[in-house]
Amino acid sequence: MYEAGSEQINCNGAVIELPSLEVVKTAPKMPTDANIDWLLHIYFTRREFERCRRLIERELNRHLNAEYLYFVKGLIDREDGNNIEALRNLQKAVELNSKNIETYKEIGRTLYSMGRFGQALSVFREAEQQSPRKDHEIYHYLGELLYRAAATQPQLEVARQQQTEARGYFELAVQTGKKLESYVRLAELYRKDKEYQKAIDVLEACLHLTPENAEVLTEISVLYLKINETQKAYDRLAEVVNIERKCTPKGLLALGAILQSRNDVDGALGKYSQIADGEPEIAELWNNIGLCFFKKQKFIVAVSSLRKSVWISPLNYNALYNLSLIYIALCLRKLDDTENAFVAFERACSLAQGQQGSMRHPLVxxxxSLFCYETGRLALATEQYNRFMAHAQDLLLPTEYKFQATKLKSLLRISSHSHGILSDDEEAPKKEAETEEQQEELPLEVNAVVSKN
Structure with a gap:
């Protein structure tokens, strides 16, 4: 029961006192000098730029924190594509507070988006000097800008220094932040320096940020192929298929290369055909297709495929190298033109020596050596075999190549402790004891590729 005008009610025989109600007061008016940065921030994050503009214009003359107003106005101008006005407003913010590192970073980003990379580099270096803490964004942009500078630097030594410095900044960016692009770029630099295991380690760590990133998984698989870890490469590619139900051309190319290395030529051609249907202008694709057809003894198609690879990329060393080997194989086995084949091989060996003594590909x-053995030039075969071993000791060669080299060593009677062959007196009884299996023709080795780098 409720008694009118009473502050008590009777409920089931018990008297309960009602709490007194307070009158709600009207909200006080905000003083004209109140800080409205929080409201401006809300409008900006909601991308309500028109409201931001009206608020900035209203408050700019009377606001106590004009720095933030110019800062936000600069960001809005950049979003609208007005980079010049954005730089003007951001510069005003710097003039009001030269210690705000965020403003320097936004100026650097704006210059970067405008393609003014030299100026952006100077701004980010200034930001690095003034920053009181390690900032992974600053490190990332410094690495990116130095990497770009190295790519366009005509002086080789300066370019190397810039690339080394860029690598150091990306390492700092990875250590101090969780930016996906930093991991990817650092792995790219490790790969460029042929430090494939380091590149794999960086990308494996990157998977903690994006466990189902198909591009990262594909790149890891390609790197595993570089160090001949074909099973690990296959496992990573299987994850890509499970995620996307299909592979990118790069992933399909890697899958095909794995199947090709396992002598599953038809399976590899099936993967390559999927790429050719969508993106046929890939030089490495036609290089590998040519090798598959060469394996199937379809020489005309093999030559046509490799010629297409060379047409797409005229300076593609792998395609030119493999095409020359197939031509030599045709001359040797079909035309019986061994003398011209011999001259071609001599020329190939002279070209295999790169600049500054570097070796492009010791398989030549x-x-x-295989050619000389087949044509009875045993001394020269041994000499070329020893040259191969001298340059191949530090390389991670596929098992098939190692098998051919070991087999050839046995046939040439090369001692483990000597670089020569047996003398003629020792050779004669040995030759008579050779079995037909030992005398079988050894195939020329050709190399499939996965990507340009």
Whole structure:
């Protein structure tokens, strides 16, 4: 029962006192000098730029924190594509507070988006000097800008220094932040320096940020192929298929290369055909297709495929190298033109020596040695075999190549402790004891590729 005008009610025989109600007061008016940065921030994060503009224009002359107003106005101008006005407003913010690192970073980003990379580099270096803490964004942009500078630097030594410095900044960015692009770029630099295991480690760590990133998984698989870890490469590619139910051209190319290395030529051609249907202008694709057809003894198609690879990329060393080997194989086995084949091999060996003594591909010496063995030039075969071993000791060669090299060593009677062959007196009884299996023709080795780098 409720008694009118009473502050008590009777409920089931018990008297309960009602709490007194307070009158709600009207909200006080905000003083004209109140800080409205929080409201401006809300409008900006909601991308309500028109409201931001009206608020900025109203408050700019009377606001106590004009720095933030110019800062936000600069960001809005950049979003609208007005980079010049954005730089003007951000510069005003710096003039009001030269210690705000965020403003320097936004100026650097704006210059970067405008393609003014040299100016952006100077701004980010200034930001690095003034920053009181390690900032992964600053490190990332410094690495990115130095990497770009190295790519366009005509002086080789300066370019190397810039690339080394860029790598150091990306390492700092990875250590101090969780930016996906930093991991990817650092792995790219490790790969460029042929430090494939380090690149794999960086990308494996990157998977903690994006466990189902198909591009990262594909890149890891390609790197595993570089160090001949084909099973690990296959496992990573299987994850890509499970995630996307299909592979990118790069992933399909890697899958095809794995199947090709396992002598599943038809399976590899099936993967390559999927790429050719969508993106046929890939030089490495036609290089590998050519090798598959060469394996199937379909020489005309093999030559046509490799010629297409060379047409797409005229300076593609792998395609030119493999095409020359197939031409030599045709001359040797079909036309019986061994003398011209011999001259071609001599020329290939002279070209295999790169600049500053570097070796482009030591397999050319193994192939020349195989050719010399088949044509009875045993001393020269041994010489070329030793040249191959001298340059191949530090390389991670596929098992098939190692098998051919070991087999050739046995046939040439090369001692483990000597670089020569047996003398003629020792050779004669040995030759008579050779079985037909030992005398079988050894195939020329050709190399499939996964990507340009």
């Amino acid at each position: 010496f193994l192939n020349f």
